[in-house]
Amino acid sequence: MNLELTGQVAVIVGGANGMGRMISKTFAEEGAHVAVIDRDASVEDVAREVAAHGVRTLAEQVDVTDFEALKETAARVEDELGPVRHVVFTVGIDSGKGGFPFWNLEPSDWPLVHNVNVLGAVNTAHAFYAPMIARRQGTFCFFSSVAGQIGSQTDPPYSVSKAAVLSFMQIAAKDFAPYNIRANAICPGMVDTPLQRRIHKFSTANLPEDERPTYEEWYTEKIGRLAVLGELTSPEEIAATVVFLASDLARTVTGQAVNVDSGWVMHW
16 A cells, blocks of 8 residues: 655664564554664564665664653654654563452552553654754654553553553643644553563463463453454564554544554444
């Protein structure tokens, strides 16, 4: 599909792994120049994959909790790739512990998840917004989760942080609207990513070994019980939705939580 993104600059924060990696490559397939930002050193590998599509790319190893570093990175992206048009925040970490009930965790398990998932999104928006406002065009896409909409007990700090991301996205959408800048959120359901595999591991760790489901058994049962289409969502499907939201085909879509979840969460 030609979404007319050729030559535009997209910044993928958290672009080195999982869904972020696929989003980086999908923007490149649409002809966009891509800045890949991640704290993981594999950001260089993704940048090489992106460059193979014949677009310009920039790899930056940055932690989203470091606002000053993010501001410096934003300036480098503008200098080296050109005016930033699209910013995607795909970052999300879990607590590494199961909930249900929430007091299985300690209050000390919450701050890091909040700092990365919520303040990371805020830092990203602050780092990139100013020149986009001056040009009066652009899009932001923040990654939330169905867990942030349903109060998932699987990992309370994660669920609460992703609910906060939704609220921040709506605030940003209202603030950006007079400047022709749109902000939306993607809420994935179950997607085969390293994060989901970690969730499987800690959420089944306390079961007797002979009752512990494999990863495939675990997600098949959960999706079959909770998602009406009964299918695992692919990173490619998530990436396609993100890139569509960045395009002018979605020019009147803002402030929305877009569920890509096989019909898990429905609002009536």
